[in-house]
Amino acid sequence: MILKKKGLKVTPQRLEIMRYLDKNRIHPSIDHIYTQLKMKNPSLSKTTVYNVIDDLSENGVIQVLTINKSEILCDFNNDPHHHFMCKECGSISDLEDRYNFDIIEQIRSEGFRVDEAFGYFRGLCISCNNKNEKKVD
């Protein structure tokens, strides 16, 4: 059990949020998670969602993305990978990290202690980009 390992108590709220993030790899916002889980558990508080997301991210269970300036997004995938935000449909895509963040080693060698690394890209996703090119034709 991942929560016990981290010294966190196993509560229904934490389990529900983790299950939701695991099954819905759409990088949801706090409000999105809250709205979805509130339906099954009406007593859920938004403060709880904030608390759980804080606890999980501080313990390295999940990632919190700041790719969008309006709100934070949550990612259950904790392996190093980049993110792409489509300016048209708003979707967030995971990008395989083919370069394995080589630059991190470079930064470390300069004297920094690197704890977290994020690659954020914005533009048009494959689907929206295809639609756009067809319009031009």
Place this chain on the structure above:
Amino acid sequence: MILKKKGLKVTPQRLEIMRYLDKNRIHPSIDHIYTQLKMKNPSLSKTTVYNVIDDLSENGVIQVLTINKSEILCDFNNDPHHHFMCKECGSISDLEDRYNFDIIEQIRSEGFRVDEAFGYFRGLCISCNNKNEKKVD
């Protein structure tokens, strides 16, 4: 004149904000810019700072960073480069882009249209990291 080229009117407020960002490469927040410039120009409105930053970033004159979830930061340096945020002193360092964002070409080849690319790193800056290591000794 960079503003005219972009079809933006040349106003004292825009010039002041651009000069401030040019001379103070500290990645200031909206509130920081507002507080500093308000001293010399008491009639300055925070809405104006938001408007100007929006206009400048939409026209590619400056960059807006979302490395910090609590507020946006402004960077006059528009060349591609990464950013490092120190968790101890809060400073933001520019990082030379030695790898020249090779990954952008990779992402483009997968069918995305890439307009913006950001590399964000967090940890301890060189100065804070040195202090920390001395404590351990």
Place this chain on the structure above:
DNA sequence: TTATATTTTGTAAATATTACAAGTAAGGTA
């Protein structure tokens, strides 16, 4: 100099996040 579109300003509203205190529940111990 004048006309027009753009920009600035201040206030108010919307939105996201945090603080806090009281109630509740998890997990260890006997």
Place this chain on the structure above:
DNA sequence: TACCTTACTTGTAATATTTACAAAATATAA
């Protein structure tokens, strides 16, 4: 199992950031 302690959840209120809006002011072109 029952109890105890600590950690967690909840709701409300407070804070902070950002946006909306309309009136006043200004930049630029004719």
